[in-house]
Amino acid sequence: MAIVRWQPYGAVASLQNSINKLFNDAFARTNVDEDFALSAWKPVVDIFDKDDAIVIHAELPGVKKEDVAIEVKDNVLTLRGERSESKEIKEDKYYRKERTFGSFHRAFSLPSAINPDTIKATFKDGILEIEIPKPEEQKPKQVKISID
Structure with a gap:
């Protein structure tokens, strides 16, 4: 009988490899899957509140600001754009292709009091920041009435 060295994580790695193979075989990429993947890309966003504005951060890696x-x-508020695929690499040269390309579109409802002319956007390092200033709260008007 041969002595086999015990590797406590060997079974976990083997299980992970089996699960990966199962999913790769079950969901093999076909032209239909690729077409769906292209149309399904939506950039992830964070929306948060600042004292004077609502801010949207959208991750747009590989997208040029001219394409947004x-x-x-x-x-x-509608955010549209397109991430173009590099045509330098031929399709048959890929071993694996996971990134998605094509057009995207996201839409967000705004409070009715927002003035669209005050919205500012900046694009740096693949992050689009949209700052939507909050409207000034309407203050009650005080009218002086002189009594004779």
């Missing part, structure tokens, strides 16, 4: 459009219509 921001539009406000009927109190809905």
Whole structure:
């Protein structure tokens, strides 16, 4: 009988490899899957509140700022754009292709009191920051009435 050295994590690694193989075999990429993947790309966003503004951070790696459009219509802010695939690498040269390309679009409802002309956007290091200033709260008007 041969003595075998015990490797406590060997079984876990083997199980992980089996699960990966199962998913790779079950969900093999076909043209239909690739077409779906291209249309399903949506950049992830964080939306948070500052004292004077609502801020949206959108991750857009590999997207040029010229390929991004921001539009406000009927109190809905729409973010559209496209991430283009590099044509330098031929399709048959890939071993694995996981990144998605193509057009994307996200829409966010805004409070009705927002003035679209005050929205500011900056794009740096693949992060689009959209700052939506909060409207000044309407203050009650005080009218002096002179009594004769």
